[in-house]
Amino acid sequence: MTFDEIKDILTARFGNDVVVGEERGGLQPALLIAPDSIVDVCRELRDNPKTYFDFLSSLSGIDYGVDSGRFGVVYHLASMPYRLQLTLKISIEHDGNADELPSFKSVSSVYRTADWHEREAYDLLGIYFEGHPDLRRILLPDDWEGYPLRKDYKTAEYYKGIKID
Amino acid sequence: MITVNSKYEEALQRYNEKIASASVEDMVLNVGPQHPSTHGVLRLELITDGEIVKEVIPHLGYLHRCFEKHAESLTYQQTIPFTDRMDYLASMNNSHVWVMGVERMLGIDKDIPKRVEYIRVLVCELNRIASHLIAIGTYGIDIGAFTPFLWCFRDREHIMGLLEWASGSRMLYNYIWIGGLYYDLPVGFEERCREFIEYFKPKMVELNQLLTENQVFIDRTANVGILPMDLAINYGCSGPMLRGSGLKWDLRRIDNYSAYPELDFDVPVGKGEMGTVGDCWDRYKVRVDEIAESVKIVEQCLDRLQKELKRTPDFDPRAKLPRKITPKAQDYYMRGEGSKGELGFYFIADGKSEVPFRAKSRGPSFNNLSVLPEIAKGVMIADLIAIIGSIDFVLGEVDR
Numbered sequence: 001m002t003f004d005e006i007k008d009i010l011t012a013r014f015g016n017d018v019v020v021g022e023e024r025g026g027l028q029p030a031l032l033i034a035p036d037s038i039v040d041v042c043r044e045l046r047d048n049p050k051t052y053f054d055f056l057s058s059l060s061g062i063d064y065g066v067d068s069g070r071f072g073v074v075y076h077l078a079s080m081p082y083r084l085q086l087t088l089k090i091s092i093e094h095d096g097n098a099d100e101l102p103s104f105k106s107v108s109s110v111y112r113t114a115d116w117h118e119r120e121a122y123d124l125l126g127i128y129f130e131g132h133p134d135l136r137r138i139l140l141p142d143d144w145e146g147y148p149l150r151k152d153y154k155t156a157e158y159y160k161g162i163k164i165d
Numbered sequence: 166m167i168t169v170n171s172k173y174e175e176a177l178q179r180y181n182e183k184i185a186s187a188s189v190e191d192m193v194l195n196v197g198p199q200h201p202s203t204h205g206v207l208r209l210e211l212i213t214d215g216e217i218v219k220e221v222i223p224h225l226g227y228l229h230r231c232f233e234k235h236a237e238s239l240t241y242q243q244t245i246p247f248t249d250r251m252d253y254l255a256s257m258n259n260s261h262v263w264v265m266g267v268e269r270m271l272g273i274d275k276d277i278p279k280r281v282e283y284i285r286v287l288v289c290e291l292n293r294i295a296s297h298l299i300a301i302g303t304y305g306i307d308i309g310a311f312t313p314f315l316w317c318f319r320d321r322e323h324i325m326g327l328l329e330w331a332s333g334s335r336m337l338y339n340y341i342w343i344g345g346l347y348y349d350l351p352v353g354f355e356e357r358c359r360e361f362i363e364y365f366k367p368k369m370v371e372l373n374q375l376l377t378e379n380q381v382f383i384d385r386t387a388n389v390g391i392l393p394m395d396l397a398i399n400y401g402c403s404g405p406m407l408r409g410s411g412l413k414w415d416l417r418r419i420d421n422y423s424a425y426p427e428l429d430f431d432v433p434v435g436k437g438e439m440g441t442v443g444d445c446w447d448r449y450k451v452r453v454d455e456i457a458e459s460v461k462i463v464e465q466c467l468d469r470l471q472k473e474l475k476r477t478p479d480f481d482p483r484a485k486l487p488r489k490i491t492p493k494a495q496d497y498y499m500r501g502e503g504s505k506g507e508l509g510f511y512f513i514a515d516g517k518s519e520v521p522f523r524a525k526s527r528g529p530s531f532n533n534l535s536v537l538p539e540i541a542k543g544v545m546i547a548d549l550i551a552i553i554g555s556i557d558f559v560l561g562e563v564d565r
Contacts, residue, residue, distance in 0.1 A: 026495030027269060054398050057500060058509050058527035065522075076498045076511065076527075080398065080412070083419055087498065101173065113401030116535045124233070128173065135176045139226040139564060142177055148234055 001082055003029045006051060013044055023089070030074075030087035035104055038075075038090050039131075042110045045077060045086070053077040053086060056111035061121030062091075063150045069095045071102035071127060106132040124149040180222075187212045191219060194546075198227050202307050202550045205560030207534075209553075216545050221538045228564040236524035241267045241490045242343055244524070249337040251528060252562040254299055255504035257292040257328070260341045261285055265422060266499030266510045267343050270492035273485065280474040281345055281482055282424040287466040288328060288340060290459040291358075294365075295324040296504035297452045297459075300557040304449060305376050307554035308385045313376045320368055323361050330354060343490055346482035355471050362460060362467075369456060377453055386449060387440030390540050390552035394443065400539065401532035404506025405455065406556060409435035409448035416502040428465050430458045445555035452557070491519050505529040505557060526565060530558035 010019050010031070018041060021032035033041050045053040057076040064070040072091030078084070094102040106129035108114040118129045119138040126147035129135060137144060143160075146153055157164060187193050194211040197203035206227035212220040232251060236244045241263075248263045249256035268274040302317030325335050330351055332340035340347045376382055392402070394410040407414055415432040417425045433454030435447030470476075494516030500509040506529030513523040533556050541549050 027497055030496075056401055057507065058498065058511055058525065060511050060523070060525040062513070062523055074496075074511065076509070080414060085498075087496075111401070112399045112539075113532055113535070116531065124231070132176075134180070135173075136180060139229045139231075141226070148231055149237075 001050065001084060003031075003086075006045075006084075006086060007031060009048060009050060010041060010044065013048075014040065028085070028087055030089050032089050032091075035090040035092055038073075038088070039105050039107055039110060041088065042075070042077075042107045046110055051079055051084070052081045053079045053084070055080055056107075056113040056117075057085075059107075059114050059117035059121065061125040061127045061149075063125055064091070065151050069093055071125070073104055073121065073127065075107070101126050101128040103128040103130055105130050106135075108132055123147075126150060183212075184210070187220075196549075198224075202553060204303060204553070204558065207558075207560055207563070209537075209549075211546070211549070213546065218541055218544050218546055218549050221541045221549070223534065223537060225534075225560075226564050228560045230565065232526055232565040233524055236521060236526075238520065240519040241492075241521065244521075245342065246337065246339045248526075249339060250561055251526065251565055252296075252503055252505060252508070252530065252559045253336055254559050255289075255292045255296040256336060256338050257285075257289045257341065258296075258501070258503040259508060260339070261289050261423070262499060262501035262503065262508045263510055264341050264343050265501060266497060266512055267490065267492065269499065270495060270497050270512060270514060271343075271487060271490065273344060273487060276485055277344070278480075278482075278485065279424070280470065280476075280480060281485075283466050283469050283474055284346060284350055284482075285341055286424045286428070287358075287463060287470065288331065288338075290462045290466070291324050291328060293504045294456050294459045294463075295321045295328075297456050298324075300452050301372070301376070301449065304554040304557070305382070307550050308382055310376055310379065310382060313372060316368070316372060316375070320365055323365070327354070327358055327361065330357075342483070342486060344486040345484065349476060349480060349482050350470075352476075355467050358463070359467055362463060366460065369453075369460075373453065377450065383439050383446060385551055386445040386555065388444050389440075389548045390445045390544070390555060391441050392443040392448075392536065392540050396536065396539065397443070400536040402506065402536055403532065404502065404504070404529050405448055405451040406506060406533045406536075408433065409451045409555075410443035411435050411437075411447075416500055416507055420500065422501060424466075428462050430462050433458065445551050448555045448557075489519065492516070500527075503529055505559065505562070506533060528562035528565060530556075530560075530562040531565075534558045534563055 018034050018037045020034050023030040045051050055078040057078050060074045062072045070091050071094045075088040077086045121127045123137040192213050194213050196209040198206040198208040208224040210222040235247050245260050248259040251259050298317040298321045302314040305313035329335045332338040392410050397407050397410045413432050413434050433451050439446045492514040496513040498511045509527035511525040512521050515522045
């Protein structure tokens with residue numbers, strides 16, 4: 001099963017609107033997916049007998065920088081029966097300053113791995129995941145202000161009145 | 166920037182209400198963060214009904230140092246000491262995966278001298294043995310067996326001494342560098358290492374007689390904390406945790422990186438010898454068997470390092486070190502088998518600077534721990550301790 005065959009499976013199943021692009025520049029090609037259909041795509045890739053991407057290796061939230069004004073999530077899937085790896089990417093435009101956090105659909109109903117990974121992305125990058133069962137901060141305290149992995153994050157000087165050196 | 170939107174607070178409110186109502190109906194019990202059986206600073210909030218655990222809520226982050234933030238502000242080479250501090254019981258494995266990822270992005274992974282590759286595998290496997298010895302020893306002490314703990318630490322100390330001799334540090338080595346090594350192995354290392362292996366083999370037999378086949382230990386661990394294979398995969402468990410559930414999945418064999426394709430070793434899996442496949446005893450046994458496999462790898466590495474890849478006066482492990490580490494613009498996910506499972510680094514390089522634009526680490530312990538609330542539902546509190554020990558997580562890697 002090659003990268004193109006996987007792309008064909010997705011196009012045949014969902015039509016042309018779901019795979020919005022691809023990246024072949026680096027060592028690992030990636031499929032760009034329409035953000036709204038990520039859950040369906042993951043479920044299809046997991047359950048399709050030709051792919052069986054049953055293992056979510058990693059889920060990374062990404063702030064593409066202030067200049068580009070984009071936020072994204074990258075999914076690294078692995079298929080244990082076929083020993084394949086696949087990268088999926090979704091991203092939306094968001095300037096980071098608005099009151100609304102950038103929001104994506106949660107894939108934790110497909111991969112339970114995503115539960116904690118999405119909490120981590122919410123915690124460190126301020127990405128909201130719709131439909132997540134328990135989206136609390138995971139690594140930082142519940143009352144932490146700001147999202148440290150954002151590119152425009154300013155290091156806090158005080159935490160609860162205590163000066164941070 | 167303070168985000169004012171009630172939907173971001175919903176989950177926190179739900180959690181607070183759950184704890185408030187549970188303190189009326191049931192009892193809320195905190196295990197940790199300062200409890201020895203949590204193996205570090207992990208806090209587990211238990212909702213208990215008498216002796217039965219109704220729910221486990223893990224609280225992480227007591228050891229959080231934001232590795233990813235550091236990695237975004239330091240060069241690839243400077244981040245290696247920070248990877249050491251993730252899984253500090255198997256630092257060599259962490260830096261090995263990090264270094265391999267950068268080398269592949271630079272396209273120099275095929276140019277690494279064979280001797281360097283074999284030294285890397287040698288130190289990684291020694292470190293894996295040390296890490297599994299801690300897992301076994303502390304697991305014994307969780308269950309109430311004190312002696313195996315002392316025996317394991319005694320033998321581990323020999324490995325720490327060996328690695329200190331090579332790198333100058335006991336636990337946090339900074340030994341594997343991009344394109345090479347810090348130094349060649351010290352003169353006499355191979356011979357001393359072989360002595361250790363000869364000393365160590367009978368010790369493992371003794372340890373098995375003392376702990377693995379101990380009826381009290383079996384009663385405490387067999388049929389406890391059963392993790393079915395499908396659940397393990399769905400939760401992203403890897404390493405001994407996944408292999409304990411019966412799946413032969415070892416990235417050293419799947420991805421065939423470094424010198425592993427040339428080495429002969431088996432991948433032990435849980436067979437349910439004492440109870441059910443995927444119980445605590447199986448996970449423990451997989452680690453014991455993996456030590457034996459690692460010993461085999463170490464011996465093969467020593468054979469090659471003393472024969473065809475013998476040290477020569479002009480061999481320089483830093484010869485292939487790149488002057489400037491600036492990968493071209495790309496992103497790359499590198500995964501490798503750490504001592505706890507699939508360790509992954511996701512790099513985004515912008516092609517201009519020596520600093521990664523984004524470096525995400527996927528710690529095996531983080532994912533292995535996430536399955537705990539699922540398998541600890543409805544067990545006794547004493548069994549919960551047995552389950553925690555069998556997961557073998559390191560908080561430095563959970564919290565990063």
